[in-house]
Amino acid sequence: GAGVSQSPSNKVTEKGKDVELRCDPISGHTALYWYRQRLGQGLEFLIYFQGNSAPDKSGLPSDRFSAERTGESVSTLTIQRTQQEDSAVYLCASSPTALYEKLFFGSGTQLSVL
Amino acid sequence: QQQVKQSPQSLIVQKGGISIINCAYENTAFDYFPWYQQFPGKGPALLIAIRPDVSEKKEGRFTISFNKSAKQFSLHIMDSQPGDSATYFCAASSRRALTFGSGTRLQVQP
Numbered sequence: 767g768a769g770v771s772q773s774p775s776n777k778v779t780e781k782g783k784d785v786e787l788r789c790d791p792i793s794g795h796t797a798l799y800w801y802r803q804r805l806g807q808g809l810e811f812l813i814y815f816q817g818n819s820a821p822d823k824s825g826l827p828s829d830r831f832s833a834e835r836t837g838e839s840v841s842t843l844t845i846q847r848t849q850q851e852d853s854a855v856y857l858c859a860s861s862p863t864a865l866y867e868k869l870f871f872g873s874g875t876q877l878s879v880l
Numbered sequence: 881q882q883q884v885k886q887s888p889q890s891l892i893v894q895k896g897g898i899s900i901i902n903c904a905y906e907n908t909a910f911d912y913f914p915w916y917q918q919f920p921g922k923g924p925a926l927l928i929a930i931r932p933d934v935s936e937k938k939e940g941r942f943t944i945s946f947n948k949s950a951k952q953f954s955l956h957i958m959d960s961q962p963g964d965s966a967t968y969f970c971a972a973s974s975r976r977a978l979t980f981g982s983g984t985r986l987q988v989q990p
Contacts, residue, residue: 770923799977808886808969809924809980822976857923867912869978871923 768792770872772858778878779848787843787875791860798841799869800833803855812856815841848879883907884972886981893988899957901984903970906951910972913946915955916980918967927968928955960988 771790779785791798800812811825815835826832830848835841845852855876859869885904893899903913914929930937930944930953937944943956957964967985971978 801980806983808982809971809978811977811979814977825977859923867914867929868926869924871925873921873923 770858770860770870772856772872772875774875775873776876776878778880780880781850782847784844784846785848785877787845787856787858787877789841789843789858789860789872791839791841791858792862792870794838795860795862795870796838797861797863798835799859799861800841800843801857801859803857803874805854809857812843845877848877850879853877853879883979884970884981886970886984888984889982890985891987893960893986895960895962895988895990897960897988899955899960899964899986899988901955901968901970901986902952903954903972903981904950904952905972907972907974907979908951909974910979911975912973913944913953914971914973914978915942915944916969916971918969918983924969957986960986962988962990964988 773788796817798815801809803809813833814822830846833843855874857874859871861869915927916924917927918924928939928942930946932948941958946953965988967983969983970981
């Protein structure tokens with residue numbers, strides 16, 4: 767079966783432009799997470815979706831960041847008016863239940879803001 | 881505020897040696913402590929995890945030691961192999977998204 771799929775794998779954009787990152791979770795997984803990984807650093811929690819519940823947006827660093835998820839399928843992370851400090855790998859993960867025991871990560875989107 | 885502190889930042893071990901990575905946490909509400917392994921260009925993958933009701937968990941060459949009173953836990957990799965060369969992240973959770981440590985880059989020399 768397919769794992770978590772993220773697209774694009776690499777994105778280069780100019781400062782001030784908007785970008786949209788996509789995540790296709792493993793089929794049947796109800797929970798979906800977005801994390802940010804800056805070069806040489808740990809994973810920074812951004813947002814968490816669980817089924818039809820209101821998402822946990824407590825990790826979003828500013829109002830330039832937003833995310834949506836359609837039911838229990840695809841999610842998109844949007845960054846408006848990108849800044850150079852937004853450059854990072856954006857990782858998506860899904861898990862089969864509301865429990866967080868095992869997260870399955872995608873390979874990430876490498877975002878470079880010039 | 882960094883809730884999970886991980887050390888060392890990098891580690892070089894000879895093949896066959898023991899690799900030890902340490903983590904400390906602050907939030908006493910954490911009740912689940914996994915370790916993730918990440919190879920270059922890939923997302924992290926769950927390696928082993930422990931809950932605070934036990935002090936040790938072993939899976940093959942990988943062991944987690946947990947000290948609840950000290951709020952510390954560590955990963956031990958026995959008989960380290962070059963294929964273990966990767967970045968290792970500890971994490972902790974209290975029924976929400978995982979909080980990750982900053983990572984340890986392990987290099988096992990042949």
